[in-house]
Amino acid sequence: xxxxxxxxxNEYYQKMVDIRRYLHQHPELSxxxxxxxxxxxxxxxxxxxxxxxxxxxxxxxxxxxxSHPGPTIALRAxxxxxxxxxxKEVSYxxxxxxxxxxxxxxxxxxxxxxxxxxxxxxxxxLHGSVKFIHQHAEEYAPGGAIEMIQDGCLEGVDAIFGTHLxxxxxxGIIQTKSGPFMAASDRFEVTIQGQGGHGxxxxxxxxxxxxxxxxxxxxxxIISRMVDPQKSGVVSVGNFTAENTFNVIADQxxxxxxxxxxxxxxxxxxxxAIQETAEHTCRMSGAEAKVSYVRGYPAxxxxxxxxxxxxxAAAKVPEVxxxxxREPVMGGEDFAHYLENIPGTFFxxxxxxxxxxxxxxxxxxxxxxxxxxxxxxxxxLGQSVLDYMDDYR
Numbered sequence: 001x002x003x004x005x006x007x008x009x010n011e012y013y014q015k016m017v018d019i020r021r022y023l024h025q026h027p028e029l030s031x032x033x034x035x036x037x038x039x040x041x042x043x044x045x046x047x048x049x050x051x052x053x054x055x056x057x058x059x060x061x062x063x064x065x066x067s068h069p070g071p072t073i074a075l076r077a078x079x080x081x082x083x084x085x086x087x088k089e090v091s092y093x094x095x096x097x098x099x100x101x102x103x104x105x106x107x108x109x110x111x112x113x114x115x116x117x118x119x120x121x122x123x124x125x126l127h128g129s130v131k132f133i134h135q136h137a138e139e140y141a142p143g144g145a146i147e148m149i150q151d152g153c154l155e156g157v158d159a160i161f162g163t164h165l166x167x168x169x170x171x172g173i174i175q176t177k178s179g180p181f182m183a184a185s186d187r188f189e190v191t192i193q194g195q196g197g198h199g200x201x202x203x204x205x206x207x208x209x210x211x212x213x214x215x216x217x218x219x220x221x222i223i224s225r226m227v228d229p230q231k232s233g234v235v236s237v238g239n240f241t242a243e244n245t246f247n248v249i250a251d252q253x254x255x256x257x258x259x260x261x262x263x264x265x266x267x268x269x270x271x272x273a274i275q276e277t278a279e280h281t282c283r284m285s286g287a288e289a290k291v292s293y294v295r296g297y298p299a300x301x302x303x304x305x306x307x308x309x310x311x312x313a314a315a316k317v318p319e320v321x322x323x324x325x326r327e328p329v330m331g332g333e334d335f336a337h338y339l340e341n342i343p344g345t346f347f348x349x350x351x352x353x354x355x356x357x358x359x360x361x362x363x364x365x366x367x368x369x370x371x372x373x374x375x376x377x378x379x380x381l382g383q384s385v386l387d388y389m390d391d392y393r
Contacts, residue, residue: 002316005382008118009375016378017371020110021092027081027099027106030137030144033058036079036109040134043113047120049132056147058136064119066126071158071392073385074131074344075115076335077108078138087365102367104165104351107374109134111165115378119385127389131157135334141187141296143334149341158392159306160344161384162335163377168361169350171370172321174314174380176347177328178307182300183234183260184267185332186293190215190278194287196244196251205249206287209242212253215281215289216240219257222273233270234260234330260330262299271295300336306345309391313383314347319376331362349377 009016028036037053037060044051044062051062063072082102086094094100101107116132133153137144154160169175192215194206216237227233239256259274261267275291282289314323326348335346351373352359360366 002383002386005118005122005386006318006379008121009114009378009382012114012118013375016110016114016374019113020106020371020374023079023106023109024092024101025095027094027096027101029083029099030080030140031058033080033136037134037136040079040109040113044116044132047117049116049120055153056136056144056149056151059144059148059153060134061153062116062132064116064123064126064130064132066128067124068127070126070128070389072129072131072156073388074133074154074157074160075112075381075385076133076135076160076162076338077112078105078135078144079109080105080137080139082139082363084363084365088368090368100365102364103139103362104167104369105138107165107351107369107371108163111374111378111381115382119382127393130385138334141185141294143297143337145334145337149337154338154341157342159388160338160342161306161310161381162344162346163349163381164333164346165351165369165373165377166348167351167367167369168359169348170352171350171354171373172319172376173350174311174320174323174347175326175350176302176307176311176345177325178302178304178345180262180299180328181302181346182328182333182336183262183330184299185296186259186267186271187296188257188259188274188294189292190255191290192253192255192282192287193290194251194253194285197249199247199249202249206285208250208253208287211282211285211287212240212242212255215255215278218277218281219274222270222277226273227266227269231266232262232328232330233266234258235270235274260332262328297332297334298336298340300333300346301339302345303339303343306343309388310345310347310380310384313387314380316383317376317379319372320380349373349380
């Protein structure tokens with residue numbers, strides 16, 4: 001049966017490319033998606049599928065019922081863009097200044113839509129149902145996954161599969177592993193309140209810039225001295241703001257950063273340590289610290305059976321050169337919420353074009369994908385569905 005699906009996907013590959021390029025030209029930011037979910041809804045309704053829109057506010061689900069009884073398998077794709085200006089010189093460049101698909105979500109959506117169309121054409125041979133989950137707002141916590149789950153998108157679903165087109169891995173490579181795969185992604189903010197003054201009289205001030213600089217250094221000791229060295233974690237400060245003219249010592253500084261971890265014990269250790277380190281560093285200099293720590297997405301933890309199913313399915317795809325068990329990455333993904341509720345797995349589909357001189361990473365203004373990776377992703381997801389149905393029988 002997989003040969004028939006592969007042939008159909010080959011035939012409709014250009015349609016996949018056309019959809020992806022249309023979406024790339026018309027990006028919408030997290031929690032602002034209007035036209036993209038409408039486009040997705042219309043596509044599924046034309047297939048005659050059972051469609052629900054406004055799921056968790058902006059998500060869309062569609063369900064395909066096979067002709068034979070069996071499990072219900074969910075496939076998920078996200079569709080939000082990023083507040084980044086598209087600097088690529090291509091015909092499908094974003095038409096909206098300051099917004100672009102810089103992470104491949106346009107490709108995820110195109111992949112799932114065409115796969116839905118081709119599985120629908122094979123519905124008489126399907127032993128079970130397939131639920132297509134099109135998720136809004138993956139890029140910005142609290143994210144769309146938790147909203148869609150609360151709105152019932154996983155009700156009756158036995159397992160879920162998802163993939164991310166991964167531009168830094170060569171096309172033809174599938175990467176996955178059971179257990180922790182992507183990190184929990186948290187955000188912290190620290191406002192330092194010192195005492196400003198004249199740049200020529202530092203002894204009369206509590207210099208927020210100096211205190212903030214010391215805090216940045218002190219925060220780096222959390223991972224090296226407070227976290228078990230056999231566990232992974234990251235604390236990074238991405239923004240340090242203390243605006244003033246040249247001869248004024250700042251009375252206030254603002255730090256914004258991210259913390260990453262794979263297990264709840266380490267996550268809690270880091271959260272508490274950031275709070276204590278900020279407070280103690282500021283108190284030592286007579287300043288005050290106001291700390292906000294926001295837990296974002298939990299860690300993506302893949303289930304063993306479903307990971308094995310996806311890996312075996314990928315090995316059957318003619319365009320896949322290798323299936324690799326890769327080390328976990330510190331990037332975050334709210335696919336984690338689905339995996340906290342039902343069995344499933346998440347994998348990377350290599351999307352690095354072999355002819356590129358430079359590969360631009362995710363969230364870069366010149367980010368792009370090798371569109372042939374969409375075909376590989378569709379075949380791997382489709383084969384995972386068929387194999388899971390066969391195993392269930």
